[in-house]
Amino acid sequence: xxxxxxxxxxxxxxxxxxxxxxxxxxxxxxxxxxxxxxxxxxxxxxxxxxxxxxxxxxxxxxxxxxxxxxxxxxxxxxxxxx
Numbered sequence: 128x129x130x131x132x133x134x135x136x137x138x139x140x141x142x143x144x145x146x147x148x149x150x151x152x153x154x155x156x157x158x159x160x161x162x163x164x165x166x167x168x169x170x171x172x173x174x175x176x177x178x179x180x181x182x183x184x185x186x187x188x189x190x191x192x193x194x195x196x197x198x199x200x201x202x203x204x205x206x207x208x209x
Contacts, residue, residue: 141167154206162199
């Protein structure tokens with residue numbers, strides 16, 4: 128039951144962040160919101176993998192989390208130069 132509540136709350140937060148990213152059209156705000164949305168989506172996949180006992184998916188999610196952070200850093204450096 129607590130997994131369902133956590134899953135539902137993350138989905139609601141994803142919706143609020145998507146609305147916030149569309150409402151405030153600043154490059155930096157969109158970058159932070161997209162990073163946060165990606166983290167929460169990967170957290171949803173992580174919860175799914177932990178519930179269904181799929182350890183190989185957890186490894187894939189860990190790599191995607193690192194790529195999400197590195198991609199955000201690269202894009203922020205590009206934004207700061209332009």
